[in-house]
Amino acid sequence: MIPELGTFSLILALLCAIVQGTFPLLGAHRNHYHWMNLARSAAWSQLVFVGLAYACLTVSFLSHDFSVRYIALNSNTQLPVIYLISGVWAGHEGSLLLWALILAGWTGAVERCSSAIPQEMRARVIAVMGLVSTGFLLFIIMTSSPFVRQFPIPLEGNDLNPLLQDPGLAIHPPILYLGYVGFSVPFAFGIAALLAGRLDGAWARWSRPWTLFAWTFLTIGIALGSWWAYNELGWGGWWFWDPVENASFMPWLVGTALVHSLAATEKRGVFKAWTVLLALFAFSLSLLGTFLVRSGILTSVHAFANDPARGVFILIFLSLVVGLSLGLYAWRAPSVRSTLVTSPISRESFILINNILLMVTTATILLGTLYPLVMDALGLGKISVGAPYFNSVFVPLTAPLVLLLGTASVIRWKQDRIKRLLWILTPILLISFVIGVLWPVFNMPHYSSVAIFGVTLGVWTFATAVVGVWSRTSGGNRWRRLRNTPSSFYGMTLAHIGVGVFAIGIALTSAFSVEKQVRMAPGDHQLIGGYDFRFDGVIDVRGPNYLAQRGVITVLKDGLPVSRLEPEKRTYQIQRNPMTEAGIEAGLMRDLYVSLGEPLDDGRSWGLRLYLKPFIRWIWLGALLIAIGGLIAGFDRRYRLPSGIRNRSPGTVTTPSVGM
């Protein structure tokens, strides 16, 4: 009964989405008030029905309704409750439903928060989101309904993939989707503005907070995925350039470009057409990401489904979205008049360089990700593009970006003098370089140019950010000036510091990690980077739905125990898959990481991975700072539109003259 209710609500949600995607659009075109007004009720009813369908699936999971095929495949009576709830998005069908729910949620949020935006614009934005939603709901109903029943009803479910039974991965997909789907908002704003033929500063101002929030979620989502891979895959890596990771990283890069160019468009009225194009790209790449991950064409842990009908549908949907939006862009964008960039030495020019670097980086990653697929499709052989490719193109493209980023906090809009910039920045660069050289010398075991380079860049971003805040608030009462500085400036500062922390983390981890794979019998010692790892043996333990062998490793430094690590090799009872659970002692300066390999000599000794990972936490700490920066910037007071300007035309919205 409940699954059927779910199917019915999905169909009702689809009908709402169709109404939401058509009438307001026509209404905006013909200036028909009531049709435009339909956007509101259609959007809310769609949210209610998708939410109901989602609730139905969750309830069926909680009540172990194995007559539903999706639940039988992804659940089990012994599964802990948290994984029953997260099991809803463990597979293809459920994660699409989650996608649709999040899209409906963003639509509701836009509806709720945009009462100050002219009705015509609002109707168009909601309608475009309704059209996207129509596509997704059609996809779910036609090819991938999670509510399909099966007979005979199995007594027990197939269990959730053990890899997904981890708190980090339980929240990774929803957060990632919040980011992916969130880019539909700037996309919808962009399409609406193109349709209206009105791309102005107000448009950029409306899209900016939404873009920032979506981008923040995407940042956290990617960082969580990386953190999970480090914990769960058992080989201590944090980024593999796996096609699926690239699929989420490309929209992030374009989103980053968009966040910056929106700032320039809002403040200075420059790059209007370019900014819209970025908004279209960011969402298109999010869709491409879904296609890559969910179509099953990739050799990947994420590719659960392998159904050609789905691939074809997403491909058609993707080409429709990309084709129509780019077509509209080609038709409308030439009439857009941007303000000219007055000087090559200005914040807007530097943002342009930032955008070019980010887009070129995206293009090279896209090339490496799609190249094997294209070669395969053309029958030119099966190939794989390895991580060295991505590293060798990524680093030379992003290092100048980080250097450029340091100038952001001090350079002025419109026109700046190169002499002034050099006067401020040269000493900072020199000091950063000195610290970059000294840090590894004092803190680290050996010389490494990578470390010097990374630490220099990291200190550079930090120092320039601090100097930026200082020089911005000097003259007059410093406290008052600090208070009056808009939070978007603090957000930018924090995010830029985050990039520096991230760079230091990557550089030190890759330069000074010690990794050993060894065979150890109980009582054996291994010395790794000054730490003495003693293997004390393996004991059997029983978890809620698995059996595990737990290794015990004592880590000593100078003869004194510093840590006891307990990596596990779990066997989940239903799927019988072994799973490696690493034993990690996390620290700000270093992680000690041990994972169990396989038993050797009939269990008398074990293969073990023993890693020492300096500063690896800084990678996720940096990502977290970047995300918090995005959040703070998104909550800037200036974006909270006062309702007083509700009925004025967007052209009259005044732009405060304070900085970013």
Added chain:
Amino acid sequence: MTPRRRQRLVLVGLIVVGCTIAIGLALLALRENINLFFSPSQIVDGTAPSNTTIRLGGMVVAGSIQRGENLGVTFVLTDLAEQVTVAYEGILPDLFREGQGIVTQGKLDSTGRFLAEQVLAKHDETYMPPEVNDALRKVMAVGQ
């Protein structure tokens, strides 16, 4: 030339220069980092080059896994037509087991042994890497 035109020209120029550099870098990097996939049959009939990093995929032959010194291990991969011995030093992935389809990355030595630097097995016991699946299907089709 109007300022707008000039600015557009500069912008286009910048983008062209950026793209050229990036494409140059990318192609250079691609040339060194593309790993072709081969099946055991292609190794045996000499299609696969030796001393270049390639990928080899197949099923692990039952009873072929042999432990050596330390973490050294050898096993035999098959596409049901031909067999290739693979040598590897290190910890094998969780799902490495007899009968499982796996992909290895490494180099072919002069004696026809495959020296693997990486062994990949994915996390699903019913999972068969698409490349291995295709190779197996090809052999089956020939056999019929």
